[in-house]
Amino acid sequence: MSETVLAVERLTKHFVETVALDEVTLALRAHEVLGLVGENGSGKSTLLKILGGVVRPDSGRILVRGQAVQFSGVADAIASGIGMVYQEQSLVPNITVAENILLGQEGSAVRWGWYNWKQLRQQASIALHQLGLDIDPMARTESLSFAERQMVEIAKVLFLENRRHVAPIILLDEPTSVLESKEIDTLFGQIRRLREVGSVVFVSHRLGEVLDVSDRIYVLRNGRCVGEREAKQSRHDDLYEMMIGRSPGQSYYHEESRLPFDEGRPVLSLDGLSARKRYSDVSFEIHAGEVLALTGLIGSGCESVCRTIFGAEPFERGLMRLEGVKISPGSPADAVAMGIGYVPAERRIEGVVGGMNVAANMILADPGVAARRGLLDFRRWRTLVAGWIERLRIKPASPRADVTALSGGNQQKVVLAKWLLRSNLKVLLLDHPARGLDVGAKTEVYALIRRLAQQGLAVLLLADSIDEAIGLSHSVVVMRDGLVSGRFSASPGRKPLEAEIIKCMT
Amino acid sequence: MTEAGRPPETGSPLRTRLRRRARRSNLGARAGPLIALLGLAGAVSIGHPLFLSAYGLNTLASAASVIMLLAAGQFLPISIGSIDLSMGALTAFGTVLLALWLPHLGPLAVPAMLIAIAAAGLLNGLIIVAFQMPSFIATVGTLGLWSGVSLVVSSASAVSVTGGYRVIAWLNGNIDRVPVSFLFAIVVMTVLGGVLTLTPVGRLALYAVGLAEPAAQMSGVRVAIVKVLCFAAAGLFSGLTALVLVAQDISGDPTSANSLLLPSIAAVVVGGNAITGGTGGMSRVLIGALIITVVQNGIGVMGINPFYEQIVYGVILVAAAGLTLDRSAIGVLK
Numbered sequence: 001m002s003e004t005v006l007a008v009e010r011l012t013k014h015f016v017e018t019v020a021l022d023e024v025t026l027a028l029r030a031h032e033v034l035g036l037v038g039e040n041g042s043g044k045s046t047l048l049k050i051l052g053g054v055v056r057p058d059s060g061r062i063l064v065r066g067q068a069v070q071f072s073g074v075a076d077a078i079a080s081g082i083g084m085v086y087q088e089q090s091l092v093p094n095i096t097v098a099e100n101i102l103l104g105q106e107g108s109a110v111r112w113g114w115y116n117w118k119q120l121r122q123q124a125s126i127a128l129h130q131l132g133l134d135i136d137p138m139a140r141t142e143s144l145s146f147a148e149r150q151m152v153e154i155a156k157v158l159f160l161e162n163r164r165h166v167a168p169i170i171l172l173d174e175p176t177s178v179l180e181s182k183e184i185d186t187l188f189g190q191i192r193r194l195r196e197v198g199s200v201v202f203v204s205h206r207l208g209e210v211l212d213v214s215d216r217i218y219v220l221r222n223g224r225c226v227g228e229r230e231a232k233q234s235r236h237d238d239l240y241e242m243m244i245g246r247s248p249g250q251s252y253y254h255e256e257s258r259l260p261f262d263e264g265r266p267v268l269s270l271d272g273l274s275a276r277k278r279y280s281d282v283s284f285e286i287h288a289g290e291v292l293a294l295t296g297l298i299g300s301g302c303e304s305v306c307r308t309i310f311g312a313e314p315f316e317r318g319l320m321r322l323e324g325v326k327i328s329p330g331s332p333a334d335a336v337a338m339g340i341g342y343v344p345a346e347r348r349i350e351g352v353v354g355g356m357n358v359a360a361n362m363i364l365a366d367p368g369v370a371a372r373r374g375l376l377d378f379r380r381w382r383t384l385v386a387g388w389i390e391r392l393r394i395k396p397a398s399p400r401a402d403v404t405a406l407s408g409g410n411q412q413k414v415v416l417a418k419w420l421l422r423s424n425l426k427v428l429l430l431d432h433p434a435r436g437l438d439v440g441a442k443t444e445v446y447a448l449i450r451r452l453a454q455q456g457l458a459v460l461l462l463a464d465s466i467d468e469a470i471g472l473s474h475s476v477v478v479m480r481d482g483l484v485s486g487r488f489s490a491s492p493g494r495k496p497l498e499a500e501i502i503k504c505m506t
Numbered sequence: 507m508t509e510a511g512r513p514p515e516t517g518s519p520l521r522t523r524l525r526r527r528a529r530r531s532n533l534g535a536r537a538g539p540l541i542a543l544l545g546l547a548g549a550v551s552i553g554h555p556l557f558l559s560a561y562g563l564n565t566l567a568s569a570a571s572v573i574m575l576l577a578a579g580q581f582l583p584i585s586i587g588s589i590d591l592s593m594g595a596l597t598a599f600g601t602v603l604l605a606l607w608l609p610h611l612g613p614l615a616v617p618a619m620l621i622a623i624a625a626a627g628l629l630n631g632l633i634i635v636a637f638q639m640p641s642f643i644a645t646v647g648t649l650g651l652w653s654g655v656s657l658v659v660s661s662a663s664a665v666s667v668t669g670g671y672r673v674i675a676w677l678n679g680n681i682d683r684v685p686v687s688f689l690f691a692i693v694v695m696t697v698l699g700g701v702l703t704l705t706p707v708g709r710l711a712l713y714a715v716g717l718a719e720p721a722a723q724m725s726g727v728r729v730a731i732v733k734v735l736c737f738a739a740a741g742l743f744s745g746l747t748a749l750v751l752v753a754q755d756i757s758g759d760p761t762s763a764n765s766l767l768l769p770s771i772a773a774v775v776v777g778g779n780a781i782t783g784g785t786g787g788m789s790r791v792l793i794g795a796l797i798i799t800v801v802q803n804g805i806g807v808m809g810i811n812p813f814y815e816q817i818v819y820g821v822i823l824v825a826a827a828g829l830t831l832d833r834s835a836i837g838v839l840k
Contacts, residue, residue, distance in 0.1 A: 333728045342724055352718070353722065364710055
């Protein structure tokens, strides 16, 4: 066994009311690709951010090559030979690749404040060649494709670490999430090259990829490290079970409380909806009591369709009908007035108003329910809010608490209550409603979604995972490159397989 | 499921007590500006005992009315995270218009001026919303615009009210030795305070836009309309201030703009309203306006060179903004 280059001991990190990491211990060896898998909210991104010096842990130790370290910033991590490649790209678009790679570390490539372009090109080329990349160091960064820019980003981290004259440790945060399969192959080739010179931590929630490229795998669940496996000796299903805490078939989507929907009454119907460059010819119907899952990769157009229904993005052709009446909401306010509600994926930015209390957040979408003759009726407001706090079991059960003091799950319940207390709500759009929630909160949100359907709402779901889409919905519509590429009924006993849906997605 | 686990009534007295204590501690934080006000007033009156005499207080109150009205108007753009730098210029323009129109239009001059200045405020709002422009750029532009227009129509000198002054003379009177303009400002602020606490738009939409515009938008709040209304209202308040100024000075002054803007912003901020928006209310604006007035008058009665006034406003503004600023609301500092 080779030496350990990076060790993490009993690392713990709390956010407001959630435990992001709970005494995680793991080790990275020299010349190893370490896979880190887990669902959204399992703590893998937090762990990576701590290792990259972005976030500070509450307790626990980090040892780099046997030395205990404390990072107070990204620069400290870099000085210890740890470089991070972010999910969101951080290159400057309007300068050359070489400038980006050397940015802030120009050294001898700058003389008297002027670039020595020859030097600059040479040094950048070295980093690019190390990865076997065929990218012109003098190209403007914005002229590269997304995948190429990601490669440049890796080259940049590599260059930084070369300067330190130690074997680099490179952290890759979900690097494949927006790549196509051919690009993923190239990336994996590069990761294998990186293994020759240093060590790599690779984070993904796609098991197949992790099994493919890693030597060893750690599984995280709810902030805990629940398993460590040699990649060669592990099977997909075992890891999956470890990752979500149950076997793939088992349901925590409250299947028993699913009711058949009313096929005679389409509430929302889209007919050939098109918007240039985003999606075209999208048609589907959602009936009263139906949960329809719309799925697809990033860029497939699902999100755009959802935002169009809510009036946040325009459409150019096609028809949208609400209970048979043609509509075209020009703004979210229009959509809300028509009886459409939206639970955004960006809960903290678009979902709740931080700094305002629970009671105010709840009636924001329809203050009329707590008003009389244009003035707020405080007694009615209080009763209404108390009722919803109790019905949804929101904790702490205090209407005056600042909404940001609540845990993610409870914040989401406040957002749901905001729509549920509207009397004319007909359609509810759920954009990744369980994202970032712990398992307990997830099941509660799932139960709530079931109840909404039972009450006759038409629900559009953008799910976090295919598993969730199949588990919760009555029907699944798959999109690829802006077009509907598959439709499935997901009634019990006839549920589509995950593989069938993936086939339509890619 | 956990219904039984909830403590019944026994827990609630404790909870109310905790809540009350929380409210009290909040009051403690709010008391800062109030203590500053009393301290300043005390300090000035030690140096100059007549400051707190009936005459001194009367002068103070009529001076306060101007800053109160301006600050109340400025609070609206600030509460949504914007700012209206044109308020001083609009007020100056309002005084010129009123002084020019009173001899000809008589009583009609007052609503005409108020509508004209409110329309100029509305224009600010429309520019900001239509062109998605930062408010400080848009209103710096209109500041230049309206200052220039006032100078042109007044030939760059004070315009005396040559007739029709009776229409607004009441504003310069006293009721039981209390200036009517002060009572006027109190009434106007009370009405605005009512809107801010009792109506859905004031209590919910306005603060939601200030605290989290995307969330407000996604909750169906008509953000654009809220913004336009705030700037139109700020315009209206500039007009009301102009009304009081003309009543007090019996003339319109196109050059008064500069001396009005800084104190109006300083008053809002020094009262404890964050410059980043989303917090505060009329009681804080009132205290802030009174602090600024005491500073202004204090400098006068203590015989300090009036040039120091702007220095003091500037220092107060930066210090108070630094104390109340919500840094999480500003992404990147530029």
